[in-house]
Amino acid sequence: MSQSSLRTADPRLVLATRNAHKVVELREILADALHRTGLSLVGVEDFPQVGEVVESGVTFAANALLKARATVQATGLPALADDSGLAVDVLGGSPGVFSARWSGVGGPAKDTTSKDSANNELLLAQLADVPEEHRGAGFVCAAALVTPDGTEIVREGSVRGVLTRAPRGSGGFGYDPLLELPDGRTLAQYSSAQKHAVSHRGAAFRALATDLAQALAPVG
Template sequence: MEKIILIATSNAGKVREMEKAFEGLPVRLVPLSRLHEVLPEAGEIEEPVEDGATFMENARIKARYYREKTGLSALADDSGLSVEVLDGAPGVYSARYAGVHGDDAANNAKLIADIRARGTENAAAAYHCALVLALDDGHELSAEGTCAGFIRPEARGTEGFGYDPHFYRADGRAMAELSREEKHEVSHRGAALKEMKEQLRDLV
């Protein structure tokens, strides 16, 4: 019997990456947008307040919140970008760096402007990802992953989301130029998902 796991995000890009990562496991991943398929009686669930100081704290807040609201095992991700010359910003504020949650264009524009204000156009940076799976029996699993690179003003590629068009790897390609399969192999979320998959495989 498949184990149902609620993916505690409305981000379609993250959902695709998680579904790809868990292929082969006897689990059914259900995004928030399709919660009614497994819980027809579930009404609208307000988003939790993510007031953690770290990616892991925010991932844990979200996973526990949605488990409590639905009774289902809930998988939550919190991830973002840290840039060296910006003293680690945007950090946990990555998704709302320019003020509006999920406005990729505004976030990227502010990022490039802030880096240029520090007198550079090529800035060392790293993506970070924290995952927490709050299981319906009360247990929790967690995993982390990182991916190092550089932020550059030129946007390249049409894949990915967020800061991917401006995040360049050591091979000179932007993250948004990688296929989904390539990104899964090298990304921060890919690394965290692989670790989570191994832990989950032992359970199911």
């Protein structure tokens, strides 16, 4: 099967998330690849038939593939998914794949701001007595592309820093206000363009962009 045959008549590429922040972020990161393929990136909110996926994988790559496969199966369209999280050195790499639900799984599914705050507060409390020299941590992201014919590609990216003692910055989401990079700013203090250039998600999806453009190139 040729690469161009992987394209469907529908020009949408589905990002397996209901997080509006991620959809906007990925449209920016993948702008060139989307332009080259003529695809528009949409979230699963546009597809009520896509159910919640149990992220039962024990790695970021496994969870990304679970979400992308389920989205392709439900929509018949090529899908992107990522799984990412914060790995804290003194916690043995946790929260890791449990980052989004570190403070529990209760509460409204769409109330991401409250969940982010709860996760951040719990993590800071757990590390309250940890000295500066042991507050190393990093974000890790696995990005997956799955097409209706069964093609599967995964790329990974990471960024390292140290954890602050209080959130700083109003940009980004999740644990962004807690990870301070070597220049003294948290990811939440970067502009969108600056964050995309250094972030784990930016690195993973930039690596995947070439695969995307090749696999989903328009016919002709």
